[in-house]
Amino acid sequence: MTLKAIILTLVLAGAAALVVRPAGATFPAANGLIAFAALDNNGDYQIFTVDQYGRGMRQLTHIPGGTYFPHWSPDGRRIVFEDDHTRNCPNVAIMNADGSRIVVIPDPPRVCQAMPSFTPDGTHIVFEHCLGCGKRPPYPGTDAVWIMRQDGSNAHQISAGSNDGICGAPEVSPDGTRVAFASCGPGPFDNALFTSRLDGGNLTQLTPFSDNVGGKEDWAPDGQRLLFVEDSDYPPGLSANLDTINPDGTGLFHVTHFTGGAGVEGGLTGSYSPDGQWIVFRYEYHGSYGLYKIHPDGTGMEAILPLSSFKPRAADWGPAVH
DSSP: OOHHHHHHHHHHHHHHHTOOOOOOTTSSOOEEEEEEEEEOTTSOEEEEEEOTTSOSOEEOOOOTTOEEEEEEOTTSSEEEEEEOTTSSSOEEEEEETTSOSOEEEOOOTTEEEEEEEEOTTSSEEEEEEEETOTTSOOOTTOOEEEEEETTSOSOEEEEOOSTTOBOEEOEEOTTSSEEEEEEEOSSTTOEEEEEEETTSOSOEEOSOGGGOOOEEOEEOTTSSOEEEEESTTOOTTOOOEEEEEOTTSOOOEESOOOOSOTTTEEEEEEEEOTTSSOEEEEEEETTEEEEEEEOTTSOOOEEEEEEESOOOEEEEEEEOOO
16 A cells, blocks of 8 residues: 555544544434333332343332333433422432432422433433422423433523423434424313424424323434324323324324224324334223334334233333443
8 A cells, every 4th residue: 555545544534533423312223221111019100121022121210209201311321210209299310221320300499300301412401390390289381391411500491382381201303403392282182292492492383282292202313203192191082192293393194093092092102212113102902001112104013011000101212232
């Protein structure tokens, strides 16, 4: 190899080393464990993990009062979640992927902090911030999406949504530019899907309030689609179903077509798999509940955890850890 060729090779190698791939639990990656909340033997929701074939299930938390809404860090080594040990007003907490070293971020006075998720770079947490939520009387107009550092510092509001507050766990897009969340409408079944910039600007409504969006949203790993649940509160005669949509509100696609209403059949959103090939969700059928997966085109539905009284919910599919 000539000297010129050697120099060119070294330059190209150096340039490649400077390319930084964005990180994030929803950024394309190999599939790791699925974290979810489910009832333990004491009747509290606790966080569990399992692989995509239903193997190796492990209970991570044992907190009286319950834990909810687990969300993986971009590197798959930590989980942020909602801790309700006071049984009154939840806190944001972080733990290692094996359930060790739980750190609870204290709530400010009269403030509840819930439904947390990591930003794609892993440095911040977005969450629901509410004055008087939980089992205290709510204070109208105080429920909003906030963001803070992992240690709880520099907490500030992103967006208040509209009407009566936030109804779905906020999730930041893989490129870190927008946050998606459900906003409560004026009626009991009126919730819509919104996005905004991380500074709160450009608030955009993607679905009508009549879609009754709620629970948990997720971005596809490539950021091109948003996953949400329609009819999440089971309006009379209707079943909850999984939908996806383009980030500009076009291209609505019904992933599932469950019918029969509450107590018959339905599905509640979890998340995309890191490889983008699956969606994990809670399947409900005649009073039993399972953790299932389905392809985004609505094909290939199969059980991860079969139907039982276990009640898995709010699943988040993490990346493989190497």
